[in-house]
Amino acid sequence: MNRKVNKKIIKAAKDTVFYLFLTTLIAGMLLPVYFIVSLSFLSTREAYRYPLPLIPALKTDFELTYGENGYMLSVWDRTDKEYQTVLDTNEVEKMEVYIKSRLGTKITQEEIQAEIARLENSDQESIFFTKPRSLLYNYDTFFKVTRDAVPALIRSIEIAALTILISLSIGGLAGYAFARYIFKGKDALRFSVLFVRMFPGVAIALPMVFILARANLYDEPLGLSLIYSVGAIGLTIWITASIFMGIPESLEEAARVFGASKFKAFMRITLPLALPGLAASAMYTFLGAWNETVAAIILTQFKPTFSVVVYQTLLGAQGQINLAAAGGIAMALPALIFTFFLRRYINQMWGGVTV
């Protein structure tokens, strides 16, 4: 009896240590991600403080006093733990703009006037008030200020969809051939994935400028998706081959015994079974096309992709690093959602084919 209890305790202790270990591991791995997310919520003023606040503020504390030019506005600085003067003016509009853009805090001119009136009516030197932060301010601004963000977002989705279409149709056929037939050149096909990767992608993108320009596809979404498909097709062949290998051929044969043609057997039996795996392969392609930046920089001019817009914000973001962070996170979101679904299909996608 006693021994049983002991065993339980030991198991519980082991579990605790194990999960503690896992938590530490994940915390360590995702620490950088936490900081970029946190940064995307910080106000512009706080994003440049050192040491950087560890968590985004939910509210801003103000102090209003009389100044030389009218009213002096101070904000609570979380780093130095004191109120710091940021403005000395009697223009309400100026205060509103500053509070909104530099502090990412919701306020209206009426509210400011009300606070000023409160100061005037009291016999105190200064009054204090608190306003809630607009946490999504950086995201909002990123899409409003960055001229191209929304059309670029649509373009990126279009490019990813086209890449999936091209690579899944072309690569899927080859993947099926790989899984079901024995033919000369099968090994060459297997190694082609490696082959196309041995030549630097950037180096391909450069001559492609001329090739695409001649086909009137330079600076067009279709042109980029054609380039992305070069890499994507190879992986799609591997992944789809792996998926088709996982579906027993005997099912198709059974359908043919009952009179179905080979094509019909494929359409009615194999394809429906392969569909989840193929969707996973499509998501994988999406990740690649969505995240790609370098070829997009080279092959676009007036029609950048979303990744290019984020890249330019990052480069030109002197003083607006929190905006670049918001752009990066906005870009990462769809990729993260797809990865969430993708994790169930790892086995199907990579289980079949090896070098």
Next chain:
Amino acid sequence: MVATRSRSLRKMWGQATPYLLILPVVIYYAIFWVRPVIAVIIGSFTDASGVFTLQNFVMVFSDENFWPALNNTAIIVLFSVTIEFIGALFLALLINRKFFGSSIFLFLTLIPMALPAVATGAMWITGLTAHGWINSLLYYLGVLAEGEKIYWLGGMEPNPTKLLALVIIIDAWQVIPSMMIIILAGLQNLPKAAKEAGYVFGGNFMTVLRKITMPMLRPTIQTAVILRLISAIQIWLIIVLLLGFGRIPVLVERIVYYHEEVPGLNISYQMAAGYTIVVSTIVSLTALVYLRVSGAFKKEETA
């Protein structure tokens, strides 16, 4: 007569099927891969006026940045592939234990893979500056005193070893997940019976891993390592995002440098083409040597 004819036709058709299925891939690669590759190869062997020359390669090899670039690339590949492989194998073995919550744990470990390069770039740039979050965190943890800062990316004396180490760590952080999923898939497809037999005969975790799991996992490991090896040699983007051009020269960074940064020079296209050919030769040779040494070709012959 007609029946046998149609049967032989059908047989021919049947034999042709796989080739018809792979035909689109062949055509696609011919247009969108072989053509630009040939363009670069021709560019690397001709001068600005289109006359055959080997001068481009002479220029590449005598470029003052070539040997440092080769050296840096070699160091990065050696360390990052090793670290990434060990990390990926460790994570895959961990997740394969299928504990409560392993599916969520898997998703969390995949996050670095899903993040776009620009987001990762932003993340590390904001972290590694003197006023960045890494120093802030160290300050809050009490490691750094007030006013004390670590200059990760620069400082008084640029230290290539430190910068290389940073690049390797950052690269590993981002790449381990994509290597891990290949190994994990391989692990999940191993027959359970073999491992169980190993335990039945008295093996502990390490012996089973060494004597049973690893040998059976070999094809998977080859796949994961070769894919990684090929792209590790071509590392450049994170380096340029962090440090700009020229501070830690690597091979592919040189290609981009000559193309994007100094396109005005009349030798820049030739330099870029020359570097491209050198890089792809190195990648192909490394891949070939790896596949040979690891025995991937042997398996084919016996199969």
